[in-house]
Amino acid sequence: MVNESTRLSAQDWARAALKAMADGGLAAVAVEPLARTLGVTKGSFYAHYRSRDELIAAALAEWVRSHGDDGLVEFTAIADPARRLRELLVTVVHAARPLAPSVHLSLLGDRNDPRVRDAVGQVNQARLRVLTSTYRELGLPPDRAASRARVAYAAILGLSQLAQTDPAAPRSDVLADEAVAVFLSP
Known part of the structure; x- marks a missing residue:
């Protein structure tokens, strides 16, 4: 679990979204559960992304890049x-x-x-x-x-x-x- 004082990057969120996608497709990408998994508040998410759709786009781009x-x-x-x-x-x-x-x-x-x-x-x-x-x-x-x-x-x-x-x-x-x-x- 990440300490609240630890700053997550946009890429950390994208990777967590990819893990959620692996487990359950796009439906598994939800901000609150990801924040809990990462050990942070939703505020950390909104520091990097405006919306869930933006996170999904970033996660898919990361997957395309890495695979x-x-x-x-x-x-x-x-x-x-x-x-x-x-x-x-x-x-x-x-x-x-x-x-x-x-x-x-x-x-x-x-x-x-x-x-x-x-x-x-x-x-x-x-x-x-x-x-x-x-x-x-x-x-x-x-x-x-x-x-x-x-x-x-x-x-x-x-x-x-x-x-x-x-x-x-x-x-x-x-x-x-x-x-x-x-x-x-x-």
């Missing part, structure tokens, strides 16, 4: 495409922990909200660009690289969904080895 192009920089810096794909798959599979909430999957329940649709679209496109370009570098023709990227990405999202609902999911290192074997095959 879109900027969040993929460490992978795009890997010159060897096979190693890049392996690192991507292993990282994603290890991140899909049993019963762990996911901002991405929770936002799908709010997919008709234009802000959510735009944010999810940006993250999806960034991830698909990296996967497609990686498969192109591995020698697949453009259409096949794009198709393989979509299938790999669908599997990644599926593993995340299964991890949220299946406490008996196989160990992540086993799943990572399987994912690499499937998605690095010609």
Whole structure:
């Protein structure tokens, strides 16, 4: 719990909103419960944001930044495409922990909200660009690289969904080895 004398930043509020979104979508973003969680009064919120909508916009922008192009920089810096794909798959599979909430999957329940649709679209496109370009570098023709990227990405999202609902999911290192074997095959 944050001490009342501790000054929270706008980013602290946005991150708390993202955690709430992961747990319950946009409906879970409410100022008073977030203030209680952060151990501050609502006044702290109003020092940074004029409204809940403004906080949601900031939280979604933070998620796009951290899970879109900027969040993929460490992978795009890997010159060897096979190693890049392996690192991507292993990282994603290890991140899909049993019963762990996911901002991405929770936002799908709010997919008709234009802000959510735009944010999810940006993250999806960034991830698909990296996967497609990686498969192109591995020698697949453009259409096949794009198709393989979509299938790999669908599997990644599926593993995340299964991890949220299946406490008996196989160990992540086993799943990572399987994912690499499937998605690095010609």
